[in-house]
Amino acid sequence: MQERFALRNTGIRSFEVRTLDELKARIGEAHVLSVSGFWRNEFVEQAQQLAFIQSISAGTDQYSREILGAAGIRVASAQGVNERAVAEHAIGLVLAVARKLPMAFANQAAHKWRGLISEIAQREDELGGKTLVIVGMGRIGSRLAQLAKAFDMRVIGVKRDPARGGGAADLTVPQSQLLEVLPQADFVALTCPLNPSTQDLIDAKAFAAMKPTAVLVNVARGKVVNEPALIEAMRSGAIAAAALDCVWDEPLPPASPLWDLPNVFITPHSAGETQKYEDNVIDLLLENLQRLGRGETQLKNGFV
Template sequence: MSEPKIAVLRQKIHGLSAVDYAAALRDRLPDAEVTIARTPAEEQQLLESAPIVTGFSMSTEEVEAAANMDLFACVYAGVGHLDLDAFEANGTAVTNASGVHGPNISEYVLGSILSFVRGFKRAWRQEDRNEWRSYPARELQGSTVTVVGLGAIGQAVVDRLDPFGVDTIGVRYTPEKGGPTDEVLGFDEIHDALARTDYLVLACPLTEETEGLIDSEALLTLPTDAFMVNIARGGVVDTDDLVSAMQANRIAGAALDVTDPEPLPNDHPLWDLDTVSITPHNAGHTPDYYERLADILATNVDRYRHGETDFENRVI
């Protein structure tokens, strides 16, 4: 089989240029034709001819026009924004970027937990006031961390927690699959896990089952000194219930990289809560993002060359 043409869509991902992605692909696939169109018209022509396309999204019309497209490599882990039926009708395989976020987002989770444990946010406020005053802190060792979602990110979080001497509980759709945590429960047992949780990490996809999963009842089940980190999707948490719980001191704090709504309006009450830390969906940002994406696609291009269709991270 001749070297396939690879079309890289002109879309910025996490603020990084697609040019960097194309360069990473060329490093791994020196004999392949890796092309980024300069204009929308050129991109349309490229989509109509390239057997492999990679980027964030394609409209239904673009998919239907891409008669030669055998593989679309989505550069996000989630593919809910794609019309998968259109890709399937077009005979196009779709892969995602699952696993790319493991190292960077798990570091965000650990940083958020440790910042809370050692009271850094309070320290930073006192530092801004030039105020030398001792304050209480905690230890992570010996606590219980519950991770909801044991995909690539959840597993990476658990791996990085291991040296800290904590007990871990995993919550997943299919508990029979097990996982790296000390204990694995299904979603029907989540309240049992929450009642024993010191630190709650949300790393699950947003689905019908997980939408509003952390509601007033769940927040009441958590101990009042519990801390929550959400790097899943904003809709996994009922925002109004969270605001009420934080205002009533029903949990001790939260680190939110995702919110509902998103972006979070600048007059939203979450901004004014000292016990809440907010980042603008930033946990996934890393200069190594495209390097990891390129590794996945390079593996799949090699399989494509050999007529294989068991692509890594294949969705459909």
């Protein structure tokens, strides 16, 4: 971010920190902060000059609206800057599982040429005609629905307010009907924000509602899924596989059972990480700084 920001020649003095301790030590110098996972709400006490936080991430669960609002600190998310990237990553995970790409890579590393598979159920699969349930039909979920339709998939969207439209989805239902549509799913993709209504949304009841051939794809937040229930579902074969870009504790602890489960495919919360990401966030940051400079009250993606 610092390197890309310097190339803009804005005349705004800036510095970067690379550790939590560095941020804690220097936050008192900052009028504007661009941050994501390093943010801690207790930093407000030391951030006497801080006026604005431009989050680097679309997720906002780490920011206390109450604490920041009371301190008069404005906050905006990076919602939308990675919608294409995350949706593409999600469809990539769907394809990776359907086409058994992790297995192919493992065989390549072992110099093993796998022969043709006589057992039909163990072969790679096609996406056409399969049903994808997308939980969270915001920008990312809507983009994912478009991509899925290009593969001739049937898409069911789960949305807080279905009356506002479901984009490319064939059917859109409220979150209260999630358990009713899960039995239809060949793939379940999570693209929703983390909030009190979505925490542990995919729990033991949800796994029990899914068919044993179903695949869970999580590009949302780790805590949307009840992790002990996920591990049990993977071990028991309640569902066929899970492709996870996010987990409860990140980095994933070395002792986590998820590392060694053969039906779990993990990417390191990299769905939104692209070569354009920093520049997309900086565009948003500069737009919001201009609005603040003009005395405007409404920020782009502002939520505090």
